[in-house]
Amino acid sequence: MPRIIIQLDRVGMIYQTGSGPVEALNDITLDVAEGEFVSLVGPSGCGKSTLLRVAAGLRPMTSGSIIVDGTPVTRPIPKVGMVFQAAVLLKWRSILDNVLLPAELAGLNAGAYCDRARDLLKLVGLAGFENKRPGELSGGMQQRVALCRALLLDPPLLLMDEPFGALDAMTRDDMNLELLRVWGEATGSAGRKTILFVTHSIPEAVFLSDRVVVMSPRPGRIADVVDINLPRPRSVETRATAEFGQHSLRIYDTLTGRKAGAAGVPLQALS
Amino acid sequence: MSNAARKLAEILPAFVLFALLLVLWQLAVSVFGIREYLLPSPTTVVNAMFSGHINWWGHIWATGLAIFGAFLIAAVAGIALGVVIAWSPMASRALMPFLVFVNTLPKVAVAPLFLLWLGYGILPNMLIGALIGFFPVVINTAVGLMQIDDDMLDLGRVFNAPKWKVFAKIRIPNAYPYILSALKVTATAAVVGAIVGEFVASQRGLGYVIITSQSSMNTPLAFGALVWISVLGLVLYGAVAALSRVLAPWAEGQER
Numbered sequence: 001m002p003r004i005i006i007q008l009d010r011v012g013m014i015y016q017t018g019s020g021p022v023e024a025l026n027d028i029t030l031d032v033a034e035g036e037f038v039s040l041v042g043p044s045g046c047g048k049s050t051l052l053r054v055a056a057g058l059r060p061m062t063s064g065s066i067i068v069d070g071t072p073v074t075r076p077i078p079k080v081g082m083v084f085q086a087a088v089l090l091k092w093r094s095i096l097d098n099v100l101l102p103a104e105l106a107g108l109n110a111g112a113y114c115d116r117a118r119d120l121l122k123l124v125g126l127a128g129f130e131n132k133r134p135g136e137l138s139g140g141m142q143q144r145v146a147l148c149r150a151l152l153l154d155p156p157l158l159l160m161d162e163p164f165g166a167l168d169a170m171t172r173d174d175m176n177l178e179l180l181r182v183w184g185e186a187t188g189s190a191g192r193k194t195i196l197f198v199t200h201s202i203p204e205a206v207f208l209s210d211r212v213v214v215m216s217p218r219p220g221r222i223a224d225v226v227d228i229n230l231p232r233p234r235s236v237e238t239r240a241t242a243e244f245g246q247h248s249l250r251i252y253d254t255l256t257g258r259k260a261g262a263a264g265v266p267l268q269a270l271s
Numbered sequence: 272m273s274n275a276a277r278k279l280a281e282i283l284p285a286f287v288l289f290a291l292l293l294v295l296w297q298l299a300v301s302v303f304g305i306r307e308y309l310l311p312s313p314t315t316v317v318n319a320m321f322s323g324h325i326n327w328w329g330h331i332w333a334t335g336l337a338i339f340g341a342f343l344i345a346a347v348a349g350i351a352l353g354v355v356i357a358w359s360p361m362a363s364r365a366l367m368p369f370l371v372f373v374n375t376l377p378k379v380a381v382a383p384l385f386l387l388w389l390g391y392g393i394l395p396n397m398l399i400g401a402l403i404g405f406f407p408v409v410i411n412t413a414v415g416l417m418q419i420d421d422d423m424l425d426l427g428r429v430f431n432a433p434k435w436k437v438f439a440k441i442r443i444p445n446a447y448p449y450i451l452s453a454l455k456v457t458a459t460a461a462v463v464g465a466i467v468g469e470f471v472a473s474q475r476g477l478g479y480v481i482i483t484s485q486s487s488m489n490t491p492l493a494f495g496a497l498v499w500i501s502v503l504g505l506v507l508y509g510a511v512a513a514l515s516r517v518l519a520p521w522a523e524g525q526e527r
Binding site for chain 1: 420422423425426427428429430431432436437440441444445447519521522
């Protein structure tokens with residue numbers, strides 16, 4: 001039995017707004033095993049990004065419990081690395097110093113992490129960019145730096161909130177392959193990070209994940225969990241297989257409520 | 272085009288216009304025979320600026336000191352208050368109405384009071400300049416410290432980074448461009464304040480030279496003092512602009 005890295009047990013979250021309480025999350029129960037890649041897909045406002053932040057202890061849940069790597073989450077836990085839709089790099093720092101930021105914020109000796117930071121940059125193909133400023137890098141490169149920053153302290157859990165959502169389609173496909181490579185797809189599940197990945201792109205979720213969690217909105221709840229048993233390592237060809245299409249269609253149908261064989265339903269809620 | 276040539280092409284239009292205006296001014300004065308006490312020609316002004324009859328360096332020193340002091344006080348007090356406001360919502364609620372009230376006061380009208388309390392000298396002139404110049408620094412510092420991406424703050428929270436560390440490593444550098452653009456405003460405000468102080472009461476300084484030259488109808492002298500004042504202002508402004516290129520190079524080209 002693989003070790004469970006993140007255990008969500010009946011997690012609910014209600015937040016107060018000017019017009020009364022809003023239920024953002026309802027009865028979310030999910031276990032993610034070590035080395036597993038799980039995506040959360042759903043329309044805007046289904047609470048998938050909120051769930052990610054609740055899991056990191058950044059937002060308080062109203063009910064239920066979360067355990068990350070044996071630690072109950074009641075406040076932010078330094079066991080997660082986070083990557084957001086925007087790279088949010090510090091414009092005044094060099095690339096290397098941006099990657100080292102978590103060490104500084106956590107009160108560790110940044111100097112001791114220098115070699116690791118350089119190795120990570122090399123891993124994502126940014127060797128030689130250590131002394132550049134974020135402004136000199138493209139969007140895709142900046143997001144690679146953000147990934148290195150999230151990996152610096154070697155957290156057991158990586159939380160990614162639509163990390164490639166702001167990139168153009170081709171760069172995004174490249175980054176998907178790149179992420180799987182950095183994750184260590186080819187080396188087998190031992191020693192891999194556990195990744196919880198939020199996206200509103202069905203193909204992206206299917207391509208990357210071991211499991212796709214489909215969420216429905218207002219309140220955000222789990223509508224379906226789809227096992228993606230496509231062989232790894234995945235490649236460009238994976239996207240052209242029939243299985244890939246079947247998984248995508250099943251998720252699409254869950255999200256839109258379309259009956260099999262019926263006419264297509266626009267996915268406007270997703271875009 | 273080489274770098275130097277591009278720079279030259281950039282400043283050339285302003286330079287040509289400036290030269291043209293000077294020539295027109297000089298011609299107008301001699302062609303129309305305008306009297307010197309009404310409008311002295313550029314050459315007369317330049318002569319007055321370097322005339323040995325008056326202790327220019329003493330006056331420049333006095334005014335320069337008042338301007339620099341005003342700028343420094345405004346910068347330090349403004350940044351400190353801005354940090355306090357951004358740090359504590361309670362301090363913000365307590366201070367802001369008071370600061371807005373102070374800012375609505377016509378500072379020039381307060382000048383005689385400062386002289387009453389502090390007597391003649393450079394200090395009251397500095398304080399008037401500081402009073403005029405500090406408000407934009409407070410506001411911009413506070414805004415710069417608070418205009419930060421939520422995700423960036425989450426990054427700090429994940430690592431349980433103490434508040435001071437988030438300020439030191441994220442918020443304060445983030446505020447540099449805001450603070451520096453306020454300091455450019457303050458640089459000019461400090462000049463105004465210092466001269467107003469000298470107008471009200473003083474025995475030294477370029478403002479004093481203007482007041483006394485007017486009573487003796489020595490207009491070239493007044494023009495000379497005016498040019499020296501603008502030289503002081505330009506030096507200070509240039510220094511702030513240079514500082515901003517060093518401290519916040521990433522923000523260069525974003526403003527204007």
